[in-house]
Amino acid sequence: MTTTSTPPQTIETTASHDGLLERIKSMQSVWILGVLVVIVAVFGALSPTTFLTAGNITNIAQNVSIWAVLAVGMTFVIITSGIDLSVGSVLVVSSVVAAKSMDAMGGQGWSTALIGLVLAVIVGLGWGILNGFLVAKAKVPPLIVTLGTLSVALGIAQIITGGLDIRAAPDVLQDNIGYGRLAGIPAITIIALIVVVVGGIVLHRTRFGRYTYAIGSNEVSARRVGINVDRKLIQIYALSGLLAGFAGILSLAQYGTTTIAGQSLTNLNVIAAVVIGGTSIFGGQGSMFGSMVGLFIPAVLQSGFVIIGVSPYWQTVAVGTILIAAVYVDQQRRAAATRGKGVSTA
Protein backbone atom coordinates (compact mmCIF):
# COMPACT_ATOMS: atom_id res chain seq x y z
CA MET A 1 0.00 0.00 0.00
CA THR A 2 2.99 2.31 0.38
CA THR A 3 4.64 1.86 -3.00
CA THR A 4 4.54 4.84 -5.30
CA SER A 5 4.62 3.11 -8.67
CA THR A 6 1.69 0.95 -9.62
CA PRO A 7 2.07 -1.92 -12.05
CA PRO A 8 -1.27 -2.92 -13.56
CA GLN A 9 -1.52 -6.21 -11.70
CA THR A 10 -1.87 -4.53 -8.32
CA ILE A 11 -5.16 -2.85 -9.19
CA GLU A 12 -7.98 -5.01 -8.03
CA THR A 13 -10.40 -5.61 -10.88
CA THR A 14 -12.63 -8.22 -9.34
CA ALA A 15 -13.88 -8.65 -5.84
CA SER A 16 -11.61 -11.47 -4.72
CA HIS A 17 -13.02 -14.30 -2.63
CA ASP A 18 -12.14 -12.52 0.58
CA GLY A 19 -13.30 -9.18 -0.73
CA LEU A 20 -16.60 -10.61 -1.88
CA LEU A 21 -17.28 -11.96 1.58
CA GLU A 22 -16.42 -8.60 3.08
CA ARG A 23 -18.65 -6.86 0.59
CA ILE A 24 -21.55 -9.16 1.37
CA LYS A 25 -21.03 -8.68 5.09
CA SER A 26 -21.12 -4.94 4.68
CA MET A 27 -24.46 -5.06 2.90
CA GLN A 28 -27.45 -3.96 4.89
CA SER A 29 -29.60 -6.68 3.35
CA VAL A 30 -27.38 -9.40 4.80
CA TRP A 31 -27.72 -8.10 8.34
CA ILE A 32 -31.45 -7.89 7.83
CA LEU A 33 -31.47 -11.41 6.44
CA GLY A 34 -29.84 -12.41 9.74
CA VAL A 35 -32.67 -10.70 11.62
CA LEU A 36 -35.22 -12.58 9.50
CA VAL A 37 -33.47 -15.90 10.13
CA VAL A 38 -33.50 -15.23 13.87
CA ILE A 39 -37.22 -14.38 13.82
CA VAL A 40 -37.99 -17.55 11.85
CA ALA A 41 -35.82 -19.61 14.22
CA VAL A 42 -37.57 -18.20 17.31
CA PHE A 43 -41.06 -18.88 15.99
CA GLY A 44 -39.90 -22.23 14.67
CA ALA A 45 -38.61 -23.19 18.13
CA LEU A 46 -41.74 -21.93 19.88
CA SER A 47 -44.12 -23.67 17.56
CA PRO A 48 -42.32 -26.19 15.38
CA THR A 49 -45.38 -28.16 14.38
CA THR A 50 -47.39 -25.24 13.01
CA PHE A 51 -44.97 -22.49 12.06
CA LEU A 52 -42.40 -24.38 9.99
CA THR A 53 -44.92 -26.27 7.91
CA ALA A 54 -45.12 -26.09 4.14
CA GLY A 55 -48.68 -24.83 4.47
CA ASN A 56 -47.75 -21.91 6.68
CA ILE A 57 -44.70 -20.95 4.63
CA THR A 58 -46.80 -21.03 1.45
CA ASN A 59 -49.35 -18.90 3.21
CA ILE A 60 -46.74 -16.29 4.14
CA ALA A 61 -45.38 -16.28 0.59
CA GLN A 62 -48.88 -15.79 -0.79
CA ASN A 63 -49.48 -12.88 1.59
CA VAL A 64 -46.39 -10.96 0.46
CA SER A 65 -46.83 -11.62 -3.26
CA ILE A 66 -48.77 -8.48 -4.15
CA TRP A 67 -46.58 -6.26 -2.01
CA ALA A 68 -43.53 -7.86 -3.63
CA VAL A 69 -44.70 -6.66 -7.06
CA LEU A 70 -45.11 -3.14 -5.67
CA ALA A 71 -41.76 -3.33 -3.89
CA VAL A 72 -39.94 -3.96 -7.17
CA GLY A 73 -41.03 -0.56 -8.54
CA MET A 74 -40.56 1.11 -5.16
CA THR A 75 -36.96 -0.10 -4.96
CA PHE A 76 -36.14 1.58 -8.29
CA VAL A 77 -37.90 4.78 -7.22
CA ILE A 78 -36.24 5.01 -3.80
CA ILE A 79 -32.79 4.32 -5.26
CA THR A 80 -33.21 7.49 -7.33
CA SER A 81 -33.81 9.20 -3.95
CA GLY A 82 -37.49 9.50 -4.81
CA ILE A 83 -40.60 8.05 -3.21
CA ASP A 84 -43.91 6.76 -4.55
CA LEU A 85 -46.74 7.14 -2.05
CA SER A 86 -49.38 6.57 -4.70
CA VAL A 87 -48.90 2.81 -5.27
CA GLY A 88 -51.84 1.74 -3.09
CA SER A 89 -54.25 4.17 -4.73
CA VAL A 90 -53.00 3.33 -8.21
CA LEU A 91 -53.53 -0.34 -7.40
CA VAL A 92 -57.11 0.48 -6.36
CA VAL A 93 -57.99 2.65 -9.34
CA SER A 94 -56.47 0.12 -11.76
CA SER A 95 -58.42 -2.74 -10.25
CA VAL A 96 -61.60 -0.63 -10.27
CA VAL A 97 -61.24 0.22 -13.96
CA ALA A 98 -60.44 -3.42 -14.75
CA ALA A 99 -63.32 -4.78 -12.66
CA LYS A 100 -65.81 -2.29 -14.07
CA SER A 101 -64.82 -3.11 -17.65
CA MET A 102 -64.79 -6.86 -17.10
CA ASP A 103 -68.17 -6.56 -15.42
CA ALA A 104 -69.52 -4.64 -18.41
CA MET A 105 -68.12 -7.21 -20.82
CA GLY A 106 -69.54 -10.08 -18.87
CA GLY A 107 -68.09 -13.51 -19.40
CA GLN A 108 -65.86 -15.52 -17.10
CA GLY A 109 -63.25 -16.53 -19.67
CA TRP A 110 -59.66 -15.68 -20.45
CA SER A 111 -60.55 -13.04 -23.05
CA THR A 112 -62.35 -10.98 -20.39
CA ALA A 113 -59.51 -11.51 -17.95
CA LEU A 114 -56.98 -10.46 -20.56
CA ILE A 115 -58.83 -7.23 -21.27
CA GLY A 116 -58.91 -6.57 -17.53
CA LEU A 117 -55.18 -7.19 -17.25
CA VAL A 118 -54.35 -4.89 -20.13
CA LEU A 119 -56.60 -2.13 -18.79
CA ALA A 120 -55.19 -2.38 -15.26
CA VAL A 121 -51.63 -2.18 -16.56
CA ILE A 122 -52.45 0.76 -18.85
CA VAL A 123 -54.17 2.69 -16.05
CA GLY A 124 -51.24 2.04 -13.72
CA LEU A 125 -48.75 3.04 -16.40
CA GLY A 126 -50.67 6.27 -17.00
CA TRP A 127 -50.52 7.26 -13.33
CA GLY A 128 -46.84 6.36 -13.24
CA ILE A 129 -46.07 8.51 -16.27
CA LEU A 130 -47.99 11.39 -14.68
CA ASN A 131 -45.96 11.01 -11.46
CA GLY A 132 -42.73 10.84 -13.41
CA PHE A 133 -43.56 13.83 -15.56
CA LEU A 134 -44.43 15.97 -12.54
CA VAL A 135 -41.26 14.91 -10.73
CA ALA A 136 -38.83 15.18 -13.63
CA LYS A 137 -40.23 18.02 -15.72
CA ALA A 138 -42.35 20.12 -13.34
CA LYS A 139 -39.71 19.63 -10.61
CA VAL A 140 -42.31 19.11 -7.89
CA PRO A 141 -40.78 17.02 -5.06
CA PRO A 142 -41.73 13.32 -5.40
CA LEU A 143 -43.21 13.26 -1.89
CA ILE A 144 -45.69 15.97 -2.86
CA VAL A 145 -46.43 14.64 -6.35
CA THR A 146 -47.23 11.14 -5.17
CA LEU A 147 -49.10 12.35 -2.09
CA GLY A 148 -51.25 14.30 -4.51
CA THR A 149 -51.79 11.43 -6.93
CA LEU A 150 -52.48 9.11 -3.98
CA SER A 151 -55.42 11.31 -3.13
CA VAL A 152 -56.59 11.96 -6.70
CA ALA A 153 -56.39 8.30 -7.77
CA LEU A 154 -58.27 7.08 -4.72
CA GLY A 155 -60.89 9.80 -5.20
CA ILE A 156 -61.41 8.80 -8.82
CA ALA A 157 -61.76 5.15 -7.81
CA GLN A 158 -64.45 6.16 -5.32
CA ILE A 159 -66.21 8.38 -7.86
CA ILE A 160 -66.30 5.52 -10.40
CA THR A 161 -67.70 3.07 -7.87
CA GLY A 162 -69.65 5.34 -5.58
CA GLY A 163 -67.40 4.03 -2.85
CA LEU A 164 -68.69 0.47 -3.10
CA ASP A 165 -66.35 -2.37 -3.96
CA ILE A 166 -66.99 -4.19 -7.24
CA ARG A 167 -67.08 -7.95 -7.05
CA ALA A 168 -66.24 -8.80 -10.60
CA ALA A 169 -63.27 -10.98 -11.26
CA PRO A 170 -63.79 -13.59 -13.98
CA ASP A 171 -63.73 -17.14 -12.71
CA VAL A 172 -60.64 -18.06 -14.71
CA LEU A 173 -58.75 -15.26 -12.99
CA GLN A 174 -59.77 -16.33 -9.49
CA ASP A 175 -59.47 -20.05 -10.09
CA ASN A 176 -56.13 -20.03 -11.86
CA ILE A 177 -54.32 -17.00 -10.48
CA GLY A 178 -56.03 -16.30 -7.18
CA TYR A 179 -56.35 -19.84 -5.85
CA GLY A 180 -54.33 -21.69 -8.47
CA ARG A 181 -51.20 -23.62 -7.58
CA LEU A 182 -48.30 -24.99 -9.51
CA ALA A 183 -46.44 -27.83 -7.83
CA GLY A 184 -47.97 -26.72 -4.56
CA ILE A 185 -46.81 -23.13 -4.93
CA PRO A 186 -49.50 -20.44 -5.26
CA ALA A 187 -49.66 -19.13 -8.83
CA ILE A 188 -49.68 -15.57 -7.56
CA THR A 189 -46.40 -16.20 -5.74
CA ILE A 190 -44.80 -17.61 -8.88
CA ILE A 191 -45.93 -14.55 -10.84
CA ALA A 192 -44.56 -12.24 -8.16
CA LEU A 193 -41.30 -14.17 -8.09
CA ILE A 194 -40.90 -13.75 -11.85
CA VAL A 195 -41.49 -9.99 -11.53
CA VAL A 196 -38.96 -9.79 -8.69
CA VAL A 197 -36.28 -11.77 -10.53
CA VAL A 198 -36.69 -9.79 -13.74
CA GLY A 199 -36.70 -6.55 -11.70
CA GLY A 200 -33.55 -7.63 -9.89
CA ILE A 201 -31.76 -8.47 -13.14
CA VAL A 202 -32.73 -5.13 -14.68
CA LEU A 203 -31.62 -3.25 -11.57
CA HIS A 204 -28.32 -5.01 -11.02
CA ARG A 205 -27.20 -6.07 -14.48
CA THR A 206 -28.42 -3.58 -17.05
CA ARG A 207 -27.56 -0.04 -18.00
CA PHE A 208 -31.06 1.05 -16.97
CA GLY A 209 -30.30 -0.15 -13.44
CA ARG A 210 -26.86 1.48 -13.44
CA TYR A 211 -28.42 4.82 -14.38
CA THR A 212 -31.00 4.39 -11.61
CA TYR A 213 -28.16 4.22 -9.08
CA ALA A 214 -26.25 7.04 -10.76
CA ILE A 215 -29.23 9.41 -10.62
CA GLY A 216 -29.74 8.71 -6.93
CA SER A 217 -26.05 8.93 -6.16
CA ASN A 218 -25.27 12.22 -7.90
CA GLU A 219 -27.85 13.64 -10.27
CA VAL A 220 -25.59 16.46 -11.45
CA SER A 221 -22.81 14.11 -12.47
CA ALA A 222 -25.35 11.87 -14.19
CA ARG A 223 -26.49 14.85 -16.25
CA ARG A 224 -22.91 15.92 -17.02
CA VAL A 225 -22.01 12.55 -18.51
CA GLY A 226 -24.98 12.87 -20.85
CA ILE A 227 -27.58 10.68 -19.13
CA ASN A 228 -31.08 11.90 -19.96
CA VAL A 229 -32.05 12.10 -16.29
CA ASP A 230 -35.57 13.45 -16.88
CA ARG A 231 -36.45 10.64 -19.25
CA LYS A 232 -35.01 8.00 -16.90
CA LEU A 233 -37.01 9.38 -13.97
CA ILE A 234 -40.22 9.31 -16.00
CA GLN A 235 -39.47 5.70 -16.99
CA ILE A 236 -38.78 4.71 -13.39
CA TYR A 237 -41.99 6.23 -12.02
CA ALA A 238 -43.83 4.73 -15.00
CA LEU A 239 -42.42 1.33 -14.03
CA SER A 240 -43.67 1.76 -10.48
CA GLY A 241 -47.12 2.75 -11.76
CA LEU A 242 -47.22 -0.12 -14.25
CA LEU A 243 -46.40 -2.62 -11.51
CA ALA A 244 -49.07 -1.07 -9.26
CA GLY A 245 -51.57 -1.58 -12.10
CA PHE A 246 -50.41 -5.18 -12.48
CA ALA A 247 -50.76 -5.63 -8.71
CA GLY A 248 -54.31 -4.32 -9.12
CA ILE A 249 -55.31 -7.24 -11.33
CA LEU A 250 -53.48 -9.70 -9.04
CA SER A 251 -55.40 -8.27 -6.11
CA LEU A 252 -58.68 -8.79 -7.99
CA ALA A 253 -57.66 -12.37 -8.67
CA GLN A 254 -56.73 -12.99 -5.05
CA TYR A 255 -59.66 -11.31 -3.31
CA GLY A 256 -62.32 -11.41 -6.02
CA THR A 257 -63.18 -7.81 -5.31
CA THR A 258 -61.67 -4.35 -5.51
CA THR A 259 -60.17 -3.32 -2.18
CA ILE A 260 -60.96 0.37 -2.15
CA ALA A 261 -60.68 0.89 1.58
CA GLY A 262 -58.09 -1.78 2.12
CA GLN A 263 -54.98 -0.21 0.60
CA SER A 264 -54.53 2.91 2.68
CA LEU A 265 -51.36 1.63 4.37
CA THR A 266 -50.02 -0.41 1.45
CA ASN A 267 -47.67 2.37 0.33
CA LEU A 268 -46.15 2.78 3.79
CA ASN A 269 -45.78 -0.97 4.29
CA VAL A 270 -44.00 -1.35 0.97
CA ILE A 271 -41.74 1.64 1.65
CA ALA A 272 -40.92 0.27 5.11
CA ALA A 273 -40.01 -3.10 3.61
CA VAL A 274 -37.76 -1.53 0.97
CA VAL A 275 -36.02 0.67 3.52
CA ILE A 276 -35.61 -2.18 6.05
CA GLY A 277 -33.97 -4.10 3.20
CA GLY A 278 -31.18 -1.54 3.00
CA THR A 279 -32.31 0.77 0.22
CA SER A 280 -31.33 4.27 1.21
CA ILE A 281 -33.98 6.98 1.08
CA PHE A 282 -31.11 9.32 0.19
CA GLY A 283 -30.61 7.35 -3.00
CA GLY A 284 -27.77 5.57 -4.74
CA GLN A 285 -27.96 2.43 -2.67
CA GLY A 286 -30.16 -0.62 -2.36
CA SER A 287 -30.87 -4.07 -3.71
CA MET A 288 -33.84 -6.10 -4.87
CA PHE A 289 -32.79 -8.95 -2.59
CA GLY A 290 -32.86 -6.63 0.41
CA SER A 291 -36.35 -5.40 -0.42
CA MET A 292 -37.62 -8.97 -0.48
CA VAL A 293 -36.04 -9.74 2.88
CA GLY A 294 -37.59 -6.53 4.17
CA LEU A 295 -40.99 -7.70 2.94
CA PHE A 296 -40.82 -11.03 4.69
CA ILE A 297 -40.07 -9.62 8.15
CA PRO A 298 -43.55 -8.10 8.71
CA ALA A 299 -45.26 -11.10 7.10
CA VAL A 300 -43.35 -13.62 9.21
CA LEU A 301 -44.00 -11.62 12.38
CA GLN A 302 -47.69 -11.45 11.60
CA SER A 303 -47.97 -15.17 11.01
CA GLY A 304 -45.76 -16.03 13.98
CA PHE A 305 -47.66 -13.88 16.44
CA VAL A 306 -50.95 -15.41 15.38
CA ILE A 307 -49.57 -18.92 15.73
CA ILE A 308 -48.00 -18.48 19.16
CA GLY A 309 -51.07 -16.64 20.36
CA VAL A 310 -49.65 -13.14 20.79
CA SER A 311 -51.97 -10.35 19.72
CA PRO A 312 -51.15 -9.64 16.04
CA TYR A 313 -51.25 -5.95 16.86
CA TRP A 314 -47.74 -6.41 18.22
CA GLN A 315 -46.66 -6.95 14.63
CA THR A 316 -47.00 -3.27 13.74
CA VAL A 317 -45.10 -2.34 16.91
CA ALA A 318 -42.29 -4.71 15.97
CA VAL A 319 -42.13 -3.61 12.33
CA GLY A 320 -41.95 0.06 13.27
CA THR A 321 -39.15 -0.65 15.70
CA ILE A 322 -37.19 -2.70 13.16
CA LEU A 323 -37.62 0.05 10.57
CA ILE A 324 -36.05 2.67 12.83
CA ALA A 325 -33.33 0.30 13.99
CA ALA A 326 -32.48 -0.67 10.41
CA VAL A 327 -32.12 2.93 9.29
CA TYR A 328 -30.08 3.75 12.41
CA VAL A 329 -27.64 0.94 11.61
CA ASP A 330 -27.54 2.09 8.00
CA GLN A 331 -26.70 5.65 9.03
CA GLN A 332 -23.91 4.42 11.29
CA ARG A 333 -22.42 2.41 8.46
CA ARG A 334 -22.69 5.37 6.13
CA ALA A 335 -20.93 7.63 8.61
CA ALA A 336 -18.19 5.04 9.02
CA ALA A 337 -17.79 4.78 5.25
CA THR A 338 -17.42 8.55 4.83
CA ARG A 339 -14.77 8.52 7.52
CA GLY A 340 -12.95 6.04 5.30
CA LYS A 341 -13.28 3.00 7.55
CA GLY A 342 -15.02 1.13 4.79
CA VAL A 343 -11.97 1.27 2.54
CA SER A 344 -9.16 -0.33 4.48
CA THR A 345 -9.51 -4.00 3.65
CA ALA A 346 -13.13 -4.33 2.67
Add this chain to the structure above:
Amino acid sequence: MSALFEAHNLSRRFGRVQALDHAEFDVGAGEVVALIGDNGAGKSTLVKALTGNLDIDEGEILFEGSPIHFTTPHDASEVGIEVVHQDLALAPHLDSAENMFLGRELMRPGILGKLGFMDNSAMRQKAAVAFSELGSAVRSVVVPVGAMSGGQKQSVAIARSVAWANKVLFLDEPTAALGVVQTKNVLETIKKVRDRGLAVVLISHSMPHVLEVADRVQVLRLGRRVATYRAADTSVEELVGAMTGALDKKEGAA
Protein backbone atom coordinates in the same frame (compact mmCIF):
# COMPACT_ATOMS: atom_id res chain seq x y z
CA MET B 1 0.98 27.19 -33.69
CA SER B 2 -2.54 27.40 -35.03
CA ALA B 3 -5.22 27.17 -32.37
CA LEU B 4 -7.14 23.92 -31.97
CA PHE B 5 -9.80 25.49 -29.79
CA GLU B 6 -10.35 29.23 -29.59
CA ALA B 7 -12.94 31.79 -28.59
CA HIS B 8 -13.34 35.42 -29.56
CA ASN B 9 -15.30 38.23 -28.00
CA LEU B 10 -17.10 36.04 -25.50
CA SER B 11 -19.52 37.98 -23.32
CA ARG B 12 -21.93 36.87 -20.66
CA ARG B 13 -23.87 38.91 -18.12
CA PHE B 14 -25.48 37.68 -14.94
CA GLY B 15 -27.88 40.48 -14.00
CA ARG B 16 -25.62 43.47 -13.47
CA VAL B 17 -22.44 41.44 -13.30
CA GLN B 18 -20.43 41.27 -16.53
CA ALA B 19 -18.87 37.84 -15.91
CA LEU B 20 -17.24 37.71 -19.34
CA ASP B 21 -16.42 40.93 -21.15
CA HIS B 22 -15.29 40.23 -24.74
CA ALA B 23 -12.93 37.54 -23.51
CA GLU B 24 -10.41 35.89 -25.83
CA PHE B 25 -9.08 32.39 -25.48
CA ASP B 26 -6.98 29.96 -27.47
CA VAL B 27 -5.15 26.69 -27.01
CA GLY B 28 -3.21 24.58 -29.52
CA ALA B 29 -2.78 20.83 -29.81
CA GLY B 30 0.07 19.50 -27.70
CA GLU B 31 0.10 22.63 -25.59
CA VAL B 32 -0.65 23.31 -21.94
CA VAL B 33 -2.35 26.65 -21.40
CA ALA B 34 -2.86 27.89 -17.85
CA LEU B 35 -5.80 30.10 -17.14
CA ILE B 36 -5.23 32.28 -14.12
CA GLY B 37 -7.00 35.16 -12.48
CA ASP B 38 -8.21 36.36 -9.14
CA ASN B 39 -11.51 35.13 -7.69
CA GLY B 40 -14.34 36.45 -9.82
CA ALA B 41 -12.10 37.08 -12.81
CA GLY B 42 -14.28 34.81 -14.93
CA LYS B 43 -12.18 31.64 -15.14
CA SER B 44 -14.93 29.24 -14.24
CA THR B 45 -17.48 31.13 -16.33
CA LEU B 46 -15.13 30.96 -19.32
CA VAL B 47 -14.62 27.22 -18.90
CA LYS B 48 -18.35 26.66 -18.55
CA ALA B 49 -19.03 28.73 -21.66
CA LEU B 50 -16.39 26.78 -23.61
CA THR B 51 -17.67 23.34 -22.59
CA GLY B 52 -21.40 23.57 -23.10
CA ASN B 53 -22.27 24.24 -19.45
CA LEU B 54 -23.35 27.85 -20.02
CA ASP B 55 -24.86 29.88 -22.84
CA ILE B 56 -23.06 32.98 -24.02
CA ASP B 57 -24.59 36.35 -24.87
CA GLU B 58 -22.21 37.08 -27.72
CA GLY B 59 -18.98 35.92 -29.25
CA GLU B 60 -17.87 32.87 -31.18
CA ILE B 61 -16.16 29.60 -30.40
CA LEU B 62 -14.02 27.87 -33.01
CA PHE B 63 -13.04 24.22 -32.87
CA GLU B 64 -10.42 23.08 -35.40
CA GLY B 65 -10.96 26.35 -37.20
CA SER B 66 -14.72 26.19 -37.68
CA PRO B 67 -17.48 27.69 -35.54
CA ILE B 68 -19.10 25.32 -33.09
CA HIS B 69 -21.93 25.55 -30.60
CA PHE B 70 -22.40 23.27 -27.62
CA THR B 71 -25.86 23.09 -26.07
CA THR B 72 -24.93 20.54 -23.40
CA PRO B 73 -21.68 19.26 -21.87
CA HIS B 74 -22.38 16.07 -23.76
CA ASP B 75 -21.99 17.93 -27.08
CA ALA B 76 -18.51 18.96 -26.02
CA SER B 77 -17.68 15.38 -25.00
CA GLU B 78 -18.74 14.16 -28.42
CA VAL B 79 -15.97 16.11 -30.14
CA GLY B 80 -13.37 15.02 -27.58
CA ILE B 81 -13.46 17.85 -25.04
CA GLU B 82 -13.54 16.78 -21.37
CA VAL B 83 -13.59 18.71 -18.12
CA VAL B 84 -12.37 17.73 -14.67
CA HIS B 85 -14.68 19.81 -12.52
CA GLN B 86 -13.61 21.22 -9.20
CA ASP B 87 -16.34 19.21 -7.48
CA LEU B 88 -15.19 16.14 -9.48
CA ALA B 89 -18.77 15.17 -10.42
CA LEU B 90 -18.42 11.54 -9.37
CA ALA B 91 -21.25 9.27 -8.23
CA PRO B 92 -20.09 8.24 -4.71
CA HIS B 93 -22.06 4.98 -4.57
CA LEU B 94 -20.59 3.67 -7.81
CA ASP B 95 -17.10 2.23 -8.03
CA SER B 96 -14.32 3.81 -10.04
CA ALA B 97 -14.86 1.64 -13.11
CA GLU B 98 -18.59 2.38 -13.07
CA ASN B 99 -17.86 6.09 -12.73
CA MET B 100 -15.29 6.01 -15.50
CA PHE B 101 -17.74 4.43 -17.93
CA LEU B 102 -20.87 6.19 -16.70
CA GLY B 103 -22.84 7.29 -19.74
CA ARG B 104 -20.50 5.29 -22.02
CA GLU B 105 -21.00 1.77 -20.75
CA LEU B 106 -19.51 -1.08 -22.72
CA MET B 107 -22.29 -3.47 -23.60
CA ARG B 108 -22.19 -7.23 -23.90
CA PRO B 109 -21.95 -8.39 -27.49
CA GLY B 110 -25.01 -9.56 -29.37
CA ILE B 111 -28.54 -9.85 -28.11
CA LEU B 112 -27.63 -9.37 -24.43
CA GLY B 113 -26.11 -6.00 -25.19
CA LYS B 114 -29.21 -5.00 -27.12
CA LEU B 115 -31.26 -5.90 -24.04
CA GLY B 116 -29.17 -3.51 -21.97
CA PHE B 117 -26.69 -5.88 -20.35
CA MET B 118 -23.28 -4.36 -19.62
CA ASP B 119 -19.85 -5.92 -19.93
CA ASN B 120 -18.64 -5.18 -16.41
CA SER B 121 -15.44 -7.17 -16.54
CA ALA B 122 -14.27 -5.43 -19.72
CA MET B 123 -14.99 -2.05 -18.15
CA ARG B 124 -13.05 -2.98 -15.01
CA GLN B 125 -10.09 -4.22 -17.00
CA LYS B 126 -9.94 -1.08 -19.11
CA ALA B 127 -10.35 1.13 -16.05
CA ALA B 128 -7.50 -0.68 -14.29
CA VAL B 129 -5.26 -0.17 -17.31
CA ALA B 130 -6.18 3.52 -17.47
CA PHE B 131 -5.45 4.04 -13.77
CA SER B 132 -2.12 2.26 -13.89
CA GLU B 133 -1.05 4.18 -17.00
CA LEU B 134 -1.54 7.37 -15.04
CA GLY B 135 0.25 6.03 -11.96
CA SER B 136 -2.99 6.60 -10.13
CA ALA B 137 -3.38 6.08 -6.41
CA VAL B 138 -6.48 3.96 -7.06
CA ARG B 139 -5.90 0.44 -5.77
CA SER B 140 -9.20 -1.17 -6.67
CA VAL B 141 -11.80 -0.51 -9.32
CA VAL B 142 -14.54 -2.27 -7.35
CA VAL B 143 -14.61 -0.02 -4.26
CA PRO B 144 -17.27 2.72 -4.19
CA VAL B 145 -15.74 6.10 -4.93
CA GLY B 146 -17.40 7.51 -1.80
CA ALA B 147 -15.15 5.36 0.36
CA MET B 148 -11.95 6.65 -1.28
CA SER B 149 -9.56 9.34 -0.10
CA GLY B 150 -9.65 12.81 -1.64
CA GLY B 151 -6.57 12.10 -3.74
CA GLN B 152 -7.99 8.84 -5.05
CA LYS B 153 -11.28 10.50 -5.97
CA GLN B 154 -9.34 13.20 -7.78
CA SER B 155 -7.41 10.61 -9.71
CA VAL B 156 -10.62 8.81 -10.68
CA ALA B 157 -12.06 12.06 -12.01
CA ILE B 158 -8.88 12.88 -13.91
CA ALA B 159 -8.48 9.37 -15.30
CA ARG B 160 -12.07 9.43 -16.50
CA SER B 161 -11.61 12.70 -18.35
CA VAL B 162 -8.21 11.71 -19.74
CA ALA B 163 -9.65 8.44 -21.00
CA TRP B 164 -12.35 10.17 -23.02
CA ALA B 165 -10.67 13.41 -24.05
CA ASN B 166 -8.97 13.10 -27.38
CA LYS B 167 -8.75 16.79 -28.27
CA VAL B 168 -8.96 19.11 -25.27
CA LEU B 169 -8.77 18.49 -21.52
CA PHE B 170 -9.87 21.15 -19.04
CA LEU B 171 -8.79 20.83 -15.40
CA ASP B 172 -10.43 23.18 -12.89
CA GLU B 173 -8.19 23.53 -9.80
CA PRO B 174 -7.03 19.91 -9.98
CA THR B 175 -4.43 20.25 -7.23
CA ALA B 176 -6.33 22.42 -4.76
CA ALA B 177 -7.04 19.63 -2.28
CA LEU B 178 -4.01 17.42 -2.84
CA GLY B 179 -0.84 16.55 -0.98
CA VAL B 180 2.68 16.89 -2.37
CA VAL B 181 2.97 13.44 -3.97
CA GLN B 182 -0.51 13.52 -5.45
CA THR B 183 0.06 17.00 -6.84
CA LYS B 184 3.23 15.82 -8.51
CA ASN B 185 1.24 12.93 -10.01
CA VAL B 186 -1.36 15.30 -11.41
CA LEU B 187 1.30 17.55 -12.96
CA GLU B 188 3.00 14.50 -14.50
CA THR B 189 -0.36 13.39 -15.87
CA ILE B 190 -0.85 16.79 -17.47
CA LYS B 191 2.52 16.47 -19.21
CA LYS B 192 1.74 12.94 -20.40
CA VAL B 193 -1.58 14.05 -21.82
CA ARG B 194 0.07 16.99 -23.60
CA ASP B 195 2.72 14.65 -25.03
CA ARG B 196 -0.07 12.58 -26.53
CA GLY B 197 -0.92 15.67 -28.57
CA LEU B 198 -3.93 16.93 -26.65
CA ALA B 199 -4.57 20.51 -25.73
CA VAL B 200 -4.65 20.94 -21.95
CA VAL B 201 -6.21 23.88 -20.16
CA LEU B 202 -5.23 24.20 -16.51
CA ILE B 203 -6.99 26.50 -14.10
CA SER B 204 -4.98 26.99 -10.95
CA HIS B 205 -4.20 29.43 -8.20
CA SER B 206 -0.82 27.89 -7.66
CA MET B 207 1.70 29.94 -9.63
CA PRO B 208 4.60 27.49 -9.16
CA HIS B 209 2.50 24.65 -10.58
CA VAL B 210 1.38 26.84 -13.45
CA LEU B 211 4.93 27.78 -14.30
CA GLU B 212 6.06 24.16 -14.02
CA VAL B 213 3.68 22.61 -16.54
CA ALA B 214 2.22 25.40 -18.69
CA ASP B 215 3.57 26.42 -22.07
CA ARG B 216 1.56 29.63 -22.05
CA VAL B 217 -0.27 31.51 -19.33
CA GLN B 218 -3.41 33.53 -20.07
CA VAL B 219 -4.42 36.03 -17.41
CA LEU B 220 -8.08 36.93 -16.88
CA ARG B 221 -9.24 40.00 -15.02
CA LEU B 222 -12.79 41.37 -14.80
CA GLY B 223 -14.01 38.96 -17.45
CA ARG B 224 -11.41 39.66 -20.10
CA ARG B 225 -8.01 38.36 -21.08
CA VAL B 226 -5.54 41.00 -19.99
CA ALA B 227 -2.29 39.26 -20.83
CA THR B 228 -0.69 36.16 -22.34
CA TYR B 229 2.80 35.07 -21.41
CA ARG B 230 5.11 32.29 -22.45
CA ALA B 231 5.69 30.40 -19.22
CA ALA B 232 9.40 30.22 -19.88
CA ASP B 233 9.71 34.01 -20.08
CA THR B 234 7.66 35.03 -17.08
CA SER B 235 7.76 34.92 -13.31
CA VAL B 236 5.39 34.61 -10.38
CA GLU B 237 5.75 38.37 -9.74
CA GLU B 238 4.79 39.25 -13.29
CA LEU B 239 1.76 36.93 -13.24
CA VAL B 240 0.51 38.28 -9.93
CA GLY B 241 1.00 41.81 -11.26
CA ALA B 242 -1.12 41.03 -14.30
CA MET B 243 -3.81 39.32 -12.23
CA THR B 244 -4.20 42.23 -9.87
CA GLY B 245 -3.82 44.92 -12.53
CA ALA B 246 -0.63 46.32 -11.11
CA LEU B 247 0.93 46.11 -14.55
CA ASP B 248 -1.14 46.15 -17.70
CA LYS B 249 0.59 45.26 -20.90
CA LYS B 250 0.41 42.89 -23.86
CA GLU B 251 -3.00 42.76 -25.50
CA GLY B 252 -4.55 44.89 -22.85
CA ALA B 253 -7.81 45.35 -24.74
CA ALA B 254 -7.84 42.03 -26.57
